[in-house]
Amino acid sequence: MKHLIDIKELSKDEIKELIEVAKDIMQSPEKYSEKCKHKKLATLFFEPSTRTRLSFEAAMLELGGSVLGFSEAGSSSTAKGESVSDTIQVVGCYSDIIVMRHPKEGAPFVASLKSSVPIINAGDGGHNHPTQTLTDLLTIACEKKRFDHLTIGICGDLKFGRTVHSLVTAMARYAGIKFVFISPEELKMPEYIKEEILQKNKIEYVETNDLEKYMGDLDILYMTRVQKERFFNEEDYIRLKDYFILNRSKLEKAKKDLCIMHPLPRVNEIATEVDDDPRACYFKQARYGKYIRMALILKLLEIK
């Protein structure tokens, strides 16, 4: 039984295969419109995440399947004290594949140990969110046409942002990757990512708190939200937040084919004036998310 709990479980070949399928779906969606006929996808969202849930539901519906599930723990039997293992064994009786988001880290892994159907982790606390990473990878594949020899700037909350940790882990496997980490001192990339991923794979990286300094070198700029609650005091937040807002003037030195990404939701870290710039890829990224999830559902259900 195949599950997807952590992006590290997928080999480079498996990622390539998923991306090929996703591209084929984009090109000929009609070929796939009945691939999952009579199959059911259960979305178990123990904490709300509307866009991820809708993305999975849209993916399954476009494959001709149907969806069932809940969007918050209050409406599930967890509220009565049922364990994750029990919930998953029951839901496995009613569905062919399960998508699960849970506030507790490791909950989807626990589910996968007992499940009779494939489990997809749609986010477990601050831990993993592999389908966001797959979305990012499909975006890079479509917009940059390669995974190697890229300089990737990542800006914002690098300390707590699980999407950036997974992206760094996934991209560290390709040749010629360089990273530019742009963040306030308080939100720098954690040491264990630098030691266990970057140094181990001999990946070049620089750290800076200046968004414009390396702008001209970047092939990809991955923006994330700097959240107010991460700061010790409001004064620091007010002092620092504007450094990490991308606007048109900060893009002056950027390459013409820069790809600007963001996992969304955005608050104010990308000025809306950037949205019309052809280099802004974040809404396309959301669309790619649906296609890669379609490819993943097919893979886990072993449907060709």
Next chain:
Amino acid sequence: MNIDSIKNGIVIDHIQAKKGMEIYEALKLGDLDCSVAIITNARSQKMGKKDIIKIDQNMDLDLTVLGYLDPNITINIIKDNQRVEKRHVQLPQEVENLIQCKNPRCITSTEQDLKHVFVLTDPEKRAYRCKYCETLKEE
């Protein structure tokens, strides 16, 4: 100081000094009926100081626990006053219920029936991470 040699039993040697008591507790040697000696701060050419535990009977030792607590120890099995076997231990790849995950966001914090499993991720640093949430074991 003299501690009598044992005729049949186990000598756990080369224990890091001051760690003997922890191993005594972990192996629940206090529950045994036979005599057990803990020698602390014994002189050692190799280690300077070391602890030794002598158990006056043969028993099955939990090598995973021993390897986790101190991978440098040696275990000598004594039969009829002769050492018949010398065993080394190593850091176990995985330990169950020896380390508690302290991450309040970990699934083990709410699901009490789950075993606390930690996996060796960096043998050089003796780093173990929770199998569920990947939080590093706190020193």
